[in-house]
Amino acid sequence: MTKTNIKIKNSISLEDKIHSIDIMAHSYFQENEYGEAGYTPYLKEVGKVIAIVKYFIEGITFDENESIYDSAVHDTDVKLMVNKVLSSPNFTGLLDDVKDLVEYKKSENIAKLQNKTAAMLAHKLDILVESEAQKAKAQSETFAALNNWINEQSESNSRQGE
DSSP: OEEEEEEEOSOOOHHHHHHHHHHHHHTTEEEOTTSOEEEOGGGHHHHHHHHHHHHTEEEEEOOTTOOHHHHHHTOHHHHHHHHHHHTSHHHHHHHHHHHHHHHHHHHHHHHHHHHHHHHHHHHHHHHHHHHHHHHHHHHHHHHHHHHHHHHHHHHHHHHHTO
16 A cells, blocks of 8 residues: 555545445455355445445545455554544435445345246146146046056956957
């Protein structure tokens, strides 16, 4: 991390607000090794710090592979600025938008899971119905063959009695 005359920005552009909201909201959801989004509310503070450092404070640059969060929380000057931004009314107003976006994402994920479950259930029901139809057909064929055999035996018995 390189610091040159760090300070809190006087004004935050709409684009920076949008990016910061996205970072904070997306910190609540991390993909697991299967590519599925998991709910990770314990990372919300990480998202806040990263968003603040990237979009609310100027005069800080990071190396390509450097962790913004780790660098920020271990530097006294940056930590002080992050805490000032956290307590500012402009920032706390953005947190309502973050909450809304998180609730939307949670609902979206639940709907996806419900759709997957419903599709899987429908597929399993199709398999079950097909299996039961095949079973009923086999039983019907067996009963028909048995009925034919009984009729043949009846005719044979009646011929023998003549």
